Amino acid sequence: MKRYFRIQVAVLCLIAIICGVNSSHVSAKMSNRTVHKKYMTTLLKLNKQLTKNGYINAQGPIYFCYIDFDHDGIDECMVNGWSMAKDWNGGTDTALYACVNGKVKCIVKVFNSWQRGTEYYYNTKKSVITMYSGTFTDGREIVYKYKKGKKKKIATLDKSTMDGFFINGKKVSESKFEKKRNKLVGNIYEMSYKFKKVTKKNLKKAI
Structure with missing residues (x-):
């Protein structure tokens, strides 16, 4: 399990250079130190x-890491682990936390099947965050758009070597699938982040 988690962490966070999450969700007066303290309290709880x-x-x-997901100078917090789901059934959860109007909120959370291959996180020119959970050669891409810290699901794309291609549950041709995917997702810009185990010591060091 440890080896599997290391592989996941190594490829977990792929993020665009261009802005994604709306920057208005954090007060300009708040420093990263203040925001980190709020994340620390939330993660300890x-x-x-x-x-x-x-x-x-x-x-x-x-595990957690601080990342400036929307490149506004204020960090968000990515959290990942086998244990985060309340009704755990063999998978992991990955969540992105942001400080919205002075309060820490989970702005997106995705469950990842234990059969997943890799997970990717990235932004696009249209401020869309796409999450990918691959099951060996199969995959699912869930595309979200953000506005003022709120998420709106706009598309679910499924690709299966056995069953074919689906958009929001409807079977389509491969060409239509790829056209829709490219329109929603666009180019991927990769960045990586090092995750740390959630402990009082690590969180205090990360302030």
Whole structure:
């Protein structure tokens, strides 16, 4: 499991150079130090609750990293782990937290099947964040658009070597699938981030 998680972490966060999440969700007066303290409090509460419920001990720790996802100078917080799902059934959750009007909010959370291959996170020119969860040679891309910290699901693209191509559950031709995908996703700009285990020591160092 540890080896599998390292592979996941190595490819987890691919992010665009061009802005994605709307920058208006964070007050310009807030410093990263202040925002990091808020994330620390939230993650410690999450860690405590998951430990109490037995998820941490059974499935391993959760991990975090601070990233300036929308390139506005204020960090968001990406959290990933085998243990984050309340109704855990063999997979992981990955969540992106932001400080919205002074409060930490989870602005997107995606469940990843235990059969997943790799996960990618990236922005595009149209401020769209796409999440990809591959099942060996198959894949699913869930495309979201953000406005003032709120998410709106706009498309689910499924590609299966056995069943074919689907857009929002409707089977389509490969050419139509690729045309829709390219329109929504566009070019991918890659960046990587190092995740740290959620502990009091690591969180305090990260302030």
